[in-house]
Amino acid sequence: MAVADQIHERLDAAFSPRELRVVDESEKHRGHAGYREGGESHFQVTIAAEAFKGMSRIARHRAIHEALGKELVTSIHALGISVSD
Numbered sequence: 001m002a003v004a005d006q007i008h009e010r011l012d013a014a015f016s017p018r019e020l021r022v023v024d025e026s027e028k029h030r031g032h033a034g035y036r037e038g039g040e041s042h043f044q045v046t047i048a049a050e051a052f053k054g055m056s057r058i059a060r061h062r063a064i065h066e067a068l069g070k071e072l073v074t075s076i077h078a079l080g081i082s083v084s085d
Contacts, residue, residue: 002040010068018048023046042080
């Protein structure tokens with residue numbers, strides 16, 4: 001399963017978001033640190049869910065990292081996150 005699909009699946013299961021977009025931006029980073037041929041190294045996540053209501057920005061990011069799991073988070077080079085409740 002593609003990394004973007006894994007990210008989408010885990011975040012959907014954890015937060016039941018009303019909006020969830022996972023974009024592989026790896027090609028924008030060709031020639032930079034962490035780039036891997038074939039992509040799947042740099043991602044941008046946009047997520048909106050009631051679960052984030054009342055959480056600080058740091059708490060939201062921690063919750064997302066926890067939902068993704070250490071193995072998945074450490075397998076990618078960069079993860080940009082845009083969160084709203």
